[in-house]
Amino acid sequence: MYGRKVKLRFLFIVLILITLILSVFLILKALEENVVYFQSPTEIKLLSELNKNKIRVGGMVKKNSISINSNEVNFIITDYKNEINVSYTGAVPNLFEEEKGVVAEGFLKDRNFFSATKILAKHDENYMPPEVKEALGEK
Amino acid sequence: MFKLLEPNKIYKITSRAPRYILFLFIVVLSVGLVEALILSPADYKQSDAVRIMYVHVPAAWISLGIFSSLTLLSICGFIFKNKNFFLISKSLAPSGFVFNVIALVTGSIWGKPTWGTWWAWDARITSMLIMAIFYLMYLIVWRIYDKEEKVFKISTFITVIGIINIPIIKYSVDWWNTLHQPASINILSKSSIHSSMLYPLLIMTAAFALFSLLIFLMKYNTELIKIKNRGLDRL
Numbered sequence: 001m002y003g004r005k006v007k008l009r010f011l012f013i014v015l016i017l018i019t020l021i022l023s024v025f026l027i028l029k030a031l032e033e034n035v036v037y038f039q040s041p042t043e044i045k046l047l048s049e050l051n052k053n054k055i056r057v058g059g060m061v062k063k064n065s066i067s068i069n070s071n072e073v074n075f076i077i078t079d080y081k082n083e084i085n086v087s088y089t090g091a092v093p094n095l096f097e098e099e100k101g102v103v104a105e106g107f108l109k110d111r112n113f114f115s116a117t118k119i120l121a122k123h124d125e126n127y128m129p130p131e132v133k134e135a136l137g138e139k
Numbered sequence: 140m141f142k143l144l145e146p147n148k149i150y151k152i153t154s155r156a157p158r159y160i161l162f163l164f165i166v167v168l169s170v171g172l173v174e175a176l177i178l179s180p181a182d183y184k185q186s187d188a189v190r191i192m193y194v195h196v197p198a199a200w201i202s203l204g205i206f207s208s209l210t211l212l213s214i215c216g217f218i219f220k221n222k223n224f225f226l227i228s229k230s231l232a233p234s235g236f237v238f239n240v241i242a243l244v245t246g247s248i249w250g251k252p253t254w255g256t257w258w259a260w261d262a263r264i265t266s267m268l269i270m271a272i273f274y275l276m277y278l279i280v281w282r283i284y285d286k287e288e289k290v291f292k293i294s295t296f297i298t299v300i301g302i303i304n305i306p307i308i309k310y311s312v313d314w315w316n317t318l319h320q321p322a323s324i325n326i327l328s329k330s331s332i333h334s335s336m337l338y339p340l341l342i343m344t345a346a347f348a349l350f351s352l353l354i355f356l357m358k359y360n361t362e363l364i365k366i367k368n369r370g371l372d373r374l
Contacts, residue, residue, distance in 0.1 A: 002219075009218045016299055024303050036316045037261035058316060093255030095184060103318055120254045125323040127189060128333040129180030
């Protein structure tokens with residue numbers, strides 16, 4: 001139906017696509033550690049060695065764990081399996097709340113203590129009006 | 140099959156269509172903006188900042204959609220040696236790029252009050268930036284080469300490389316830990332966005348799609364007129 005050249009051009013595009021997909025896949029696989037924006041407390045626990053570089057830890061702020069003394073904020077990040085204590089000095093974002101997502105950027109002191117230099121609130125994918133939230137809360 | 144797409148025939152339609160599309164766009168945009176900015180409720184957590192989403196999400200969708208179309212059209216043009224596909228692709232690209240930039244800028248404006256940062260090098264945001272760069276390369280290629288044959292080949296090559304990025308953008312939030320939240324709207328499972336917020340979002344998407352169509356038709360008509368002026372009735 002189509003000429004030989006048309007078929008060859010089609011084959012050429014398909015081959016380019018396969019090559020690119022494979023190479024991008026391999027590159028991303030190799031760089032996985034750098035592609036993730038933050039690590040969970042469980043991943044921190046499993047680290048073989050602690051390095052001094054700046055890292056990010058993310059998860060949920062544990063319920064009733066936030067304590068604020070003057071300018072210092074202490075709280076616990078949990079992924080419901082493991083947790084890590086975080087200390088931070090400075091202002092926190094408006095959406096920083098208990099039982100909400102958070103990403104802390106800073107340095108690990110050991111596997112249980114993290115000294116943050118920056119706090120980011122992580123918003124989840126739920127969007128709803130306040131009335132609906134209240135109704136859900138009553139259930 | 141491609142006989143249907145002959146410029147002489149479609150020019151009759153495409154030259155008249157913009158005025159109707161413009162009218163439709165204004166109507167849908169007005170309805171969408173009233174819904175999004177006034178009638179829709181504030182979010183329980185981020186309050187009125189949620190309204191940025193009604194621009195951010197449709198813009199991101201449209202820019203992704205247009206990039207996929209660019210690739211499909213360029214590949215078809217390359218395989219079947221059909222110039223018309225390239226012209227359609229060329230006319231689509233500018234609005235895709237503009238919406239990509241809008242998605243990045245509105246995301247940044249939203250990020251500051253919610254996350255506490257203007258920019259984060261997380262997988263979703265970085266891959267969106269990469270798509271913007273691919274759009275830019277695509278647009279530049281059309282300007283730097285005089286030989287059309289060359290432009291067709293290089294632009295196809297750019298879209299083919301760039302298309303790899305599209306699934307990465309889509310699934311980045313599922314594959315890796317990102318600061319960006321995962322998708323709220325799922326076709327197969329229940330969406331985590333309340334219907335009172337979903338409808339304005341869909342209306343705004345329709346408005347943006349109409350806008351892209353309008354810009355596309357205007358650009359495409361210009362291309363067709365250029366061909367006519369050169370006295371080349373056939374492609």
